[in-house]
Amino acid sequence: MAMSRRLGDHAIVIGASIGGLLAARALADHFDTVTVLERDHFPAADVPRKGVPQGSHAHGLLARGRDVIEQFFPGWTDEVVQSGGLRGDIAKDVSWIGHGVSLQESDSDLIGLFATRPVLEGHLRRRLQGLPNVQIVEGCTVQELMSDASRSRVNGVRARIDGEPPQIIAASLVVDASGQHRVPAARCA
Numbered sequence: 001m002a003m004s005r006r007l008g009d010h011a012i013v014i015g016a017s018i019g020g021l022l023a024a025r026a027l028a029d030h031f032d033t034v035t036v037l038e039r040d041h042f043p044a045a046d047v048p049r050k051g052v053p054q055g056s057h058a059h060g061l062l063a064r065g066r067d068v069i070e071q072f073f074p075g076w077t078d079e080v081v082q083s084g085g086l087r088g089d090i091a092k093d094v095s096w097i098g099h100g101v102s103l104q105e106s107d108s109d110l111i112g113l114f115a116t117r118p119v120l121e122g123h124l125r126r127r128l129q130g131l132p133n134v135q136i137v138e139g140c141t142v143q144e145l146m147s148d149a150s151r152s153r154v155n156g157v158r159a160r161i162d163g164e165p166p167q168i169i170a171a172s173l174v175v176d177a178s179g180q181h182r183v184p185a186a187r188c189a
Contacts, residue, residue, distance in 0.1 A: 007031060008172025012157055014142045016040075017052065018117075020177030021124045025072045028131050031172065036128070037140040037159055039178075046083065046122035051179075059117045063090060063110035073127040077113055080123050085115030137161060145174060 011031040013024045016038035027034045040051040048055030061069070070077050081087050088094065091108035113120075128134055139162040146156040146168055156170040 005030060009033065010035065010171045011173040011175065012037060012169060012171040013175045013177055014157065015177035015179060016042075016121075016125060016136060017177055017179055018121055018124060020175070021121065021128050022069070022072070023175050023177055024134055025124075025128055025131070027173070027175070028128075028134050032133060034131075034134045035169070035171075036134070036136040037142055037157070037169075038136060038138050039141050041138045042122075042125065043118075046116070046118040048118055052117065052121075055117050057117060059115060059120055061113045061120070063112055066111065066113045069124070073124070076123060076127060080113060080115050080119055083115070083119045083123065085113055085119060087111060087113055142178070145176075146170075 007027075007030040009031065010033045011024075011027045013020045013027065013034065013036045016036050020036060020038075024034050024036045038051075040049050043049055066077060077085075077087060088111070089108055090110045090112040092105050094112070095105070096103040125136065129136055141160045143158045143160060143166060145154050146158055147154050154174050155172075156168055157174060158166050158168050160166045
């Protein structure tokens, strides 16, 4: 992982969904430390987890999404395929039907990936956890965003980890990828 332009000391990502994990990976190139705060505890195996509404549905990554993840984590696609995922040409191996009409199938360079959400997310999470400047905190409920005195800049979160007393975690940047559970607006720290 080569550091490009440095943007700050610490970034927080709220939520370890696929979007949150990918946001954390992108930030890892620009911040000294990235912390992902996740309300759930992760299962030992790649099975659906409580906080993911579509966790038991099959998921498909179109070509560009798979390419971006592969750039972040080389070899990731092969790992997912070894866990039961299917790789395929999305213009040839997939039937596309719109308004009752099937589109013509043909070869392309658009290679997609189909797998269960837990498999996709599990492989992303394990790869992200392997980065030296990223940490994932499970069982962490973010209670609110915190701001500076002028309320013009978010500078951290108030969070409770596994029932412990709430604590303020400072950050140069906070990304809310919490999905359905919206984090309350910022108040002054």
